[in-house]
Amino acid sequence: MHVSLFVTCLTDLFSPQVGMDVVRVLEHFGCTVDFPADQTCCGQPQFNNGFLHEARPLAQRMIRVFDRSQFVVSPSGSCCAMFREHYPHLFKDDPQWENRALALAAKTYEFVEFLTKILKADLSTLKLPAPTTLTYHYNCHLRSLNQSPEICAALAGNLGNVTFIPLEKTEQCCGFGGTFASKYPDISGAIVRDKIEKAAKTGAEVLIVNDAGCAMNIGGACHRLGAAFRVKHIAELLTAAIDNAPGASGEVAT
């Protein structure tokens, strides 16, 4: 199976290792991965701020970049939702581009979704290097991708050496919302503080967050408030587990 990585601009700059780990996991499960280097940003900031006219050329650009891809996989739920939900919508008045947008939407997957739905990856033999307590924040855009909060929680909970503790109000937004976080810091700040409190209450060492934006927000608040847990993408945990497997020196499983 051949996968094109849609790394997203935030992951590219702020969490490059997450991108590398996604590649590592996909390859472990038998995919070949390429990175179309012409990709920039999906235009979500433009779209969310009502600059629909400006978002269109960015969408067209990304549609072209991934034109020849078999599967497009992204580590970030919100960017993925931009491809899947909003691109077709942007071209409602242009059937030709709408069709191309729909074609991209049909082959785009969020990382966990791709692992579970398409690869049907068997993670039952994977085991973290050391006993770890995990909890999981459900990022909002997974809603429009029809990914329920239980999916990633189950996936993480089934790893070896893991104690999984459910997060209270896991489905409540972390308060990121792109420019919302900077424009309305009183509201956004109160929402993210609530998330930190709930996550700290679980006593888990790691909060899984599969979205670059949410991770910046929750991670930043975590650091500001001095919370003890760390924020990680599920790909980071899976990579640690894969590298932990006996005889795993980086060879590709078949």
Add this chain to the structure above:
Amino acid sequence: MTAPAIENHKSKENQSSTRHALPIFSSDFMGDARRASVNEALHAATENACVKKDAGRRALLPRDFANPDGLRTLAGNIKAHTLDHLDFYVEQLEANILKNGGQVHFAATAEEANQLIVQIAQQNQCKLIVKSKSMVSEETELNRSLIDAGLTPIETDLGELIVQIANDHPSHIVMPVMHMRRKQIGEIFAKFFNVPFTDEPQALAEMARVYLRDTFNKADMGISGVNFAVAETGSIVICTNEGNGRMCTSRPRVHVALMGMEKIIPRFADLSVFLKLLARSASAATLTQYTNIITGPKRPGEFDGPDQFHLIIMDNGRSRILASDYRDTLRCIRCGACLNTCPVYRTVGGHAYGSVYPGPIGALLTPLFNGLEHHEHLPQATSLCGACYEACPVKINIPEMLVLMRRDLKSVGKLKFSQRVLFRLWTIALSSKMLYLLGQKFQKLTLRHAIHSDAGWIKKLPGPAKGWTQARDFPKPPAKTFRQLWQERKPRP
């Protein structure tokens, strides 16, 4: 206990010369939101009620229905169909109400609706008016008009009664006093009923009950809202939990029902869809305690019911919304599910939204009714998390319409020129790989060498990013981008 008078309570607001379609209780969204976000008591009250109802809804729908999503789709489609053919159904509703012996009045504005009700009261020598809970009467500030005309309206829903006594405003569509704590209600009642303080819920409810029983017996007019108006049969449906709605609509001589014109559903059978969804979405109950289906006034030979039944069908800006990109907002059945699930509502409470309809649906309705230029923050002060869309029983795509409304900020002159330039430039930078890489390099350089920072985190950012670091730290980018790591990567053996 003597029945106290409420007459002296007049609303302070909206007596200025320019009347908005919806009353504006506050225009200081930023200030209200800031104060609310650090108000622990408000947060505890709101959070507790919202999370409970929201969790209840989430649990109930899949427990009771094999395909709750399909049910929501159906409800949304029925509403969409009705709105697409509203002219037809309004006429059908009118004809059937008349056939049932009722009277129908049309009001173009809130003021007209209020005047119609005052006239009906005056023509029938009605003085004491009992009201069941109705958001649309909050929209028209009906009580103010009634009091101005020398009439005495008494709210009979417990929450609304508390709001009325306290001269406050509802902070939630379904739970009007969600912002109050029990102690506060005890104090309000002690003062109003002139009794020793208690905050025992049963004692408080009993006080209200005794007072309201007496009022029901004396009242000569009842006013209700309308949850659904069935065009096919000319029936109106009122869903309440305290039985006060039934008292208001059966005991007094005259019953006036006030509805926004979007409340119509075509067929009686459609009710089965909406009744399944309304209580489950609103209060995590399978059905409201009282579901009244009212088809005309008392008929000859019947003992109960009013002599007259009047239905007022109000526009107040709805036909303008119907013709806009925002038609779907008129599907709303006022269940409050979007409020309960919304992280922003849970944080700032209902009053911060400044008008009668709070929460995600209010963030759309208030600017739609009153003009976006008066409420520029409402569509912007949301994270677009989409919980409201997921909760909505009639599938109003609220986040999508909030984005459209952000688009419209430009045309009402509420978007700073600097913002427009910034987004233009940003778009240009993202349109070329070279410029993108340049921008990336620049960001990396400036952020990695930012002042006010420690290892890995920036404490203070300038300009438009100032807000970010008001609430949390900003991460420094690592030394290498993904692109660089990818290029340096040795192919696996």
